[in-house]
Amino acid sequence: MSTPQIVRHADAAALAEDVALRLVDEIVRAEADKRAFHLVLTGGGVGIAVLEAVRAHSAESGLNWSHVHLWWGDERFLPDKDPDRNETQACAALIDAIDIPATQVHPIPASDGMDGDDAAHAATRYSRELAVAARGAGPVPAFDVCLLGMGPDAHVASLFPGLPQIDEDEAAVAPVHGSPKPPPTRVTLTLPSLNASRQVWVLASGESKAGAVRLGLSGADPHEAPVAAVRGTDKTVFWLDEAAAAEL
Numbered sequence: 001m002s003t004p005q006i007v008r009h010a011d012a013a014a015l016a017e018d019v020a021l022r023l024v025d026e027i028v029r030a031e032a033d034k035r036a037f038h039l040v041l042t043g044g045g046v047g048i049a050v051l052e053a054v055r056a057h058s059a060e061s062g063l064n065w066s067h068v069h070l071w072w073g074d075e076r077f078l079p080d081k082d083p084d085r086n087e088t089q090a091c092a093a094l095i096d097a098i099d100i101p102a103t104q105v106h107p108i109p110a111s112d113g114m115d116g117d118d119a120a121h122a123a124t125r126y127s128r129e130l131a132v133a134a135r136g137a138g139p140v141p142a143f144d145v146c147l148l149g150m151g152p153d154a155h156v157a158s159l160f161p162g163l164p165q166i167d168e169d170e171a172a173v174a175p176v177h178g179s180p181k182p183p184p185t186r187v188t189l190t191l192p193s194l195n196a197s198r199q200v201w202v203l204a205s206g207e208s209k210a211g212a213v214r215l216g217l218s219g220a221d222p223h224e225a226p227v228a229a230v231r232g233t234d235k236t237v238f239w240l241d242e243a244a245a246a247e248l
């Protein structure tokens, strides 16, 4: 488990641009090393802004996506193509514009998919897909980079303060009911899955996130501030703008 590093930028635009450039570097390095690159995507304002910036750099540089796998840290359990699904937003921001094999895009099932509106079944289905990709090396692949937006309440993925999923240590993926942020039903990777990532990148911009950033970096109880518990095996980076860093 790694000690968090902090990278500060003037504003959200500069933050998204820098994260996008670093991500492109990581993808290029994996290609040079001839290895697959497993990337966990996030929803939320900065997370989607990062994907838009990656799209621009991908087009400029002719980035090769053939070795990249895209996963999601959480999903709002809504029908396919619903504009509030993290997948729908990621497709509009990036995925529809890149040449990536469809079999390497791994969305969390929608509420009108094979499992109907049963979020528990959807979570089980996703954990099976992760296990297959891990090829026996564990319940999930060792993700190369895990992007995590963070709410003002210090939630990451769909691990919310006061909800039980933070303590889930067996299932790789969990259903969430009664989320304080709409929609109430979600599906989330659990803490052991997120923390199997080589690099965890927490993205936060704006003054509403300043208190949560402070908690995330000061050893707070993960039941009150789930962001305090996410750490990569090699590296953890909190990418902040000045407003989000104001209480450090």
Ligand SMILES: O=C1O[C@H](COP(=O)(O)O)[C@@H](O)[C@H](O)[C@H]1O
Binding pocket: 042, 043, 044, 045, 046, 047, 073, 074, 075, 076, 086, 148, 149, 150, 151, 152, 155, 156, 157, 158, 181
């Ligand atoms: O609902 C969600 O919100 C968070 C953060 O969103 P933001 O707009 O406050 O940045 C995101 O991390 C999560 O993936 C998503 O489902």
